Amino acid sequence: MADVQPFRGLRYNPEVAGDLSAAITPPYDIISHQEQALYFTKSPYNVIRLEFGAEQPGDSASNNKYSRAAARLKAWIKDGALLREKSPAFYLVESRFTHDDSVKSRWCLVARVRLEELDGGSVRPHEVTMKKPLQDRLQLLEACRASFSPVMGIFRDGGKDSPISAAFFARSFKALESSSCAPSLPPEALFASPPAMAFSF
DSSP states (O other), X not given: OOOEXXXXXXXXXXXXXXXXXXXXXXXGGGOOHHHHHHHHXXXXXXXXXXXXXXXXXXXXXXXXXXXXXXXXXXXXXXXTXXXXXXXXXXXXXXXXXXXXXXXXXXXXEEOEEOOOOTTTOSSOOOSOOOHHHHHHHHXXXXXXXXXXXXXXXXXXXXSTTSHHHHHHHTTTXXXXXXXXXXXXXXXXXXXXXXXXXXXXX
C-alpha cells in the first residue's frame, strides 16, 4: 500500500499576493514562450516566476533561472505572500471544466507520497519521461527544495459512499441526493485559470 501522508504546505496569502486567478498557470510543459511572457505580466506573484522562469543572457552555474526561483521563493515567504501551514494537512481541490457541452468536476487530493522502487512498489510510472525535462525539474527541485508542480496520480474511489471518499469528505462535504458532492463549508479560495477552468480549494 502506498504511504500517503499530510504535509505542511505553502499557500498563497491573498492579502499580499492578491487575486489567485492572476497567480496561477497551467502546467509548465504546455506553456509556450509567448504565454510564459504573458504570465510574467499577470502578477508579481505569478507562480511562473518559480515554475518556469525566464532564461537570461549571462546565466551561469551560480546565477540562473533555478537560483532566481530559489531566491524569489525565500522572498515571498519572508514578505508573507506565501504562508507555511501550521499543521500537516491534506488539501482538497475541485476543478470544474466544460467537456462535451457539460460541466465536469474533478476532485484532487494533494498529499505527499513516499518514493518507492519502480519494481514491486505500490506507485507505478504512467509515462516515459524525456531526459531534458527530467533534468530541468530536478535542478529546480534541488535549488528550491520545493515542488511547484505536483505529480498527478489517479485512483478508483468507488463513488461517494466508498471508505476513501468518506475519509476525506466526511468532515467538510456532505453527500447530496444525487451522485455528486457539494461543499458543506465554504471553500477557502475560489479562482479561475485558462483554458476555462474554475477551482475551489
